[in-house]
Amino acid sequence: MTSLAPPRADRAQLIAAAALLAALTLAVSRGAVSISPAQLLAAPLDRLGLAEHAALTPAQEAVLWAIRLPRALMAVGVGGALGLAGALMQGLTRNPLADPGLLGVSSGAALGGAAATVLGGRVGALGLPVAAILGGLLTWTVVMAVARREGAAPIPTLLLCGVAVSALASSGVGLLLFMASDEQLRALTFWTLGSLSGASWGRALGVLAALGLSLAVTGRAARALNALLLGEAEAAQLGVPVEGLKLTLTVLVALLVGLSVAFSGFIGFIGLVAPPSARLLVGADQRRVLPLSALLGACLLTLADLAARTVVAPAELPVGVLTALLGAPFFLARLRAAGLGG
Amino acid sequence: MLSVRGLSLSVRGRPLVDGVSLDLKPGELLAVCGPNGAGKSTLLRLISGELTPTAGEIRLLDRPLGAWRPQALAQRRAVVPQSSPCDFPFRAWEVVRLGRTPHPPSAQDRDLAFDLLHAVGAGHLAERLLPQLSGGERQRVALARALAQLHGVSGPGLLLLDEPTAALDLQHQESVLSLLRRRCDQRGDAVLIILHDLNLAAAFADRALLMVDGRALIDAPPEHALTPALVEGAFGLAVRALRHPDTGRPLLVPARADAAAQTLTVP
Numbered sequence: 001m002t003s004l005a006p007p008r009a010d011r012a013q014l015i016a017a018a019a020l021l022a023a024l025t026l027a028v029s030r031g032a033v034s035i036s037p038a039q040l041l042a043a044p045l046d047r048l049g050l051a052e053h054a055a056l057t058p059a060q061e062a063v064l065w066a067i068r069l070p071r072a073l074m075a076v077g078v079g080g081a082l083g084l085a086g087a088l089m090q091g092l093t094r095n096p097l098a099d100p101g102l103l104g105v106s107s108g109a110a111l112g113g114a115a116a117t118v119l120g121g122r123v124g125a126l127g128l129p130v131a132a133i134l135g136g137l138l139t140w141t142v143v144m145a146v147a148r149r150e151g152a153a154p155i156p157t158l159l160l161c162g163v164a165v166s167a168l169a170s171s172g173v174g175l176l177l178f179m180a181s182d183e184q185l186r187a188l189t190f191w192t193l194g195s196l197s198g199a200s201w202g203r204a205l206g207v208l209a210a211l212g213l214s215l216a217v218t219g220r221a222a223r224a225l226n227a228l229l230l231g232e233a234e235a236a237q238l239g240v241p242v243e244g245l246k247l248t249l250t251v252l253v254a255l256l257v258g259l260s261v262a263f264s265g266f267i268g269f270i271g272l273v274a275p276p277s278a279r280l281l282v283g284a285d286q287r288r289v290l291p292l293s294a295l296l297g298a299c300l301l302t303l304a305d306l307a308a309r310t311v312v313a314p315a316e317l318p319v320g321v322l323t324a325l326l327g328a329p330f331f332l333a334r335l336r337a338a339g340l341g342g
Numbered sequence: 343m344l345s346v347r348g349l350s351l352s353v354r355g356r357p358l359v360d361g362v363s364l365d366l367k368p369g370e371l372l373a374v375c376g377p378n379g380a381g382k383s384t385l386l387r388l389i390s391g392e393l394t395p396t397a398g399e400i401r402l403l404d405r406p407l408g409a410w411r412p413q414a415l416a417q418r419r420a421v422v423p424q425s426s427p428c429d430f431p432f433r434a435w436e437v438v439r440l441g442r443t444p445h446p447p448s449a450q451d452r453d454l455a456f457d458l459l460h461a462v463g464a465g466h467l468a469e470r471l472l473p474q475l476s477g478g479e480r481q482r483v484a485l486a487r488a489l490a491q492l493h494g495v496s497g498p499g500l501l502l503l504d505e506p507t508a509a510l511d512l513q514h515q516e517s518v519l520s521l522l523r524r525r526c527d528q529r530g531d532a533v534l535i536i537l538h539d540l541n542l543a544a545a546f547a548d549r550a551l552l553m554v555d556g557r558a559l560i561d562a563p564p565e566h567a568l569t570p571a572l573v574e575g576a577f578g579l580a581v582r583a584l585r586h587p588d589t590g591r592p593l594l595v596p597a598r599a600d601a602a603a604q605t606l607t608v609p
Contacts, residue, residue, distance in 0.1 A: 090403065093429075094427070096428075096429070096430070102405065220605065223443055223447070224443070225441045226440055226443075227434075227440050229428055229430045230428050230437070230440060231423075231426065231427060231428060231434070233387075233390075233392045233421075233423065234421075234423065234428075235443075236391070236412070236421075236427070237390060237391075237392070237416060237420070237421045238416050238441070238443040238444055238491065239412045239413035239414075239415065239416030239443060239444035240412070240415070240443065241412060267501065279430070279431055280431075281473075283431050283432065283433060284430035284431045284432040284436070284472075285432070285434070285436060
């Protein structure tokens with residue numbers, strides 16, 4: 001089926017991929033220590049000891065491999081994860097305004113992560129992401145159970161449910177802040193703002209692996225996902241195992257959002273901006289919308305993080321503030337276009 | 343083809359469908375008629391498997407509905423819902439191609455989608471986006487999708503349609519019903535269709551099932567089921583029966599005995 005895709009759609013993915021590559025190059029070259037494109041090209045050879053002369057100074061080399069590259073890759077992974085999660089949530093609710101931040105999934109994940117930090121004691125490196133994934137799973141299940149009627153969630157109900165669940169999760173985080181030690185308090189503050197400064201190779205590869213896995217799973221189920229956009233009853237009548245598919249999607253959303261929040265805190269609106277932009281470019285077909293949502297989300301967060309690092313250098317803005325600055329007007333415009341009647 | 347016995351669904355003690363039995367043979371077109379709230383749509387959703395009955399049995403091709411694998415069932419039975427709430431920017435032909443979901447993907451699916459859109463008089467809509475289509479246009483796209491679902495399956499299929507003509511103009515009502523009639527006559531498909539227009543039912547259906555308060559009042563050929571007495575009993579409205587000048591089939595019109603008085607009292 002994929003071979004039948006018209007060239008126009010493939011072009012959109014190629015352009016988005018090229019844009020992501022450009023954003024990535026920009027992100028690793030800009031900062032307090034700048035690195036030229038030529039040096040970037042030579043860097044892998046340097047690293048492998050194949051170059052005759054070192055192209056990078058030791059300082060540049062340290063900055064590139066230990067700081068910039070893991071951070072840029074984590075921006076790609078987290079942005080892609082949030083973009084894809086938004087597209088999956090919109091398919092599940094058949095509502096183009098669904099977003100992990102607006103519907104309380106990110107807040108739930110933050111509560112899970114905060115609980116692991118404050119109450120977990122020695123939870124190890126895996127405890128934080130696992131707790132965040134479970135927190136996201138819990139809030140998303142609650143929102144879906146409360147907001148949906150006959151397989152679809154009207155916009156006002158869905159958003160109000162998200163508001164209520166977010167408030168509940170935030171009060172939980174607040175309680176944990178109250179109980180936290182000074183060191184824990186510093187770690188927790190970062191969740192409420194959202195930043196990629198906690199990047200590491202392990203985290204970047206972890207979230208990229210989750211993104212790759214999710215794209216592979218949803219790619220195989222793309223025909224069923226398209227049928228699901230027609231409605232749950234319609235999909236069931238087309239022979240799609242709707243309940244199993246919904247469970248898979250719910251777990252993937254929790255995985256993607258949980259890891260994103262555990263590693264980079266609360267970064268909003270990516271899932272709201274990327275999927276509708278993708279649909280504007282390639283239509284509704286999930287086989288194209290899902291990968292393109294991930295690509296656009298990755299581009300968006302990579303550029304937003306670059307701006308967050310460089311605009312007020314040497315200080316750094318929380319990137320969550322920037323995405324909200326960009327995303328909130330977009331959300332308001334879409335809300336107006338959709339009309340609150342749903 | 344389809345056999346329904348003593349089908350009932352109660353929600354919080356209130357019966358929505360109450361002991362309905364019906365049989366549908368290949369090639370038959372059954373019109374389900376009745377006032378709003380009679381349980382017609384609920385009956386259709388029970389037969390489609392979307393709702394689970396509290397009592398009764400549904401058999402399709404001599405097998406209980408629950409014994410069918412979802413995919414095999416989807417190749418034999420297609421449903422056209424009353425309205426489609428989907429607002430994602432699919433093109434009309436993509437929606438029709440989604441009807442092929444229970445079948446292995448094929449390079450011909452796209453051409454089939456265009457052909458079927460032509461067949462329902464919506465060929466010119468093929469490249470239009472779903473959110474830009476009117477209610478009547480969406481209904482025709484949904485019908486084409488159902489036909490795509492049953493395409494290429496040997497043996498008759500079952501089509502369940504919930505008021506597919508509700509938003510259609512006169513010409514499209516006729517062409518949709520003639521299309522369904524041809525499916526019955528030529529391919530042996532069985533059609534169960536909810537219709538509000540009793541005259542369409544009388545003109546095209548082999549039988550009409552009149553529903554009131556969840557029960558089947560009568561299930562008979564239109565000339566026996568759509569009599570003034572039964573229709574008045576079901577709808578609470580006095581009607582008069584004429585004969586269609588071309589076919590001799592029943593033609594029902596509301597009684598206007600007090601018409602003269604009404605024109606006088608309206609200011």
